[in-house]
Amino acid sequence: MAKRTPQPDEIDLHGLRHKPALELVRETLAKRENQQGSFSLTIITGNSTVLQERIFTEILDETYYTYYIPSWNLGQIIVENMTL
Numbered sequence: 001m002a003k004r005t006p007q008p009d010e011i012d013l014h015g016l017r018h019k020p021a022l023e024l025v026r027e028t029l030a031k032r033e034n035q036q037g038s039f040s041l042t043i044i045t046g047n048s049t050v051l052q053e054r055i056f057t058e059i060l061d062e063t064y065y066t067y068y069i070p071s072w073n074l075g076q077i078i079v080e081n082m083t084l
Helices: 018-036 049-058
Strands: 010-012 039-044 066-068 076-081
Touching (some): 010 018, 018 049, 018 076, 049 076
Parallel strands (some): 010 039
Antiparallel strands (some): 039 076
């Protein structure tokens, strides 16, 4: 089965160790905010609740972004930033 290509509004962390995954999330969020202002980003974590918790506590809790795990897919985090 062919691997699905990530869309422009998502990052896929499958296969990454936690440290590089966290760095990728930080870099992607910084780029999105600088380039776009308002954005929505889907972070695909798979079944790693440990990685999700680290993303929450080490990155997202310190920001003003809105974020949640959607009920239709517990293996992702949706992050939104609305600039007025």
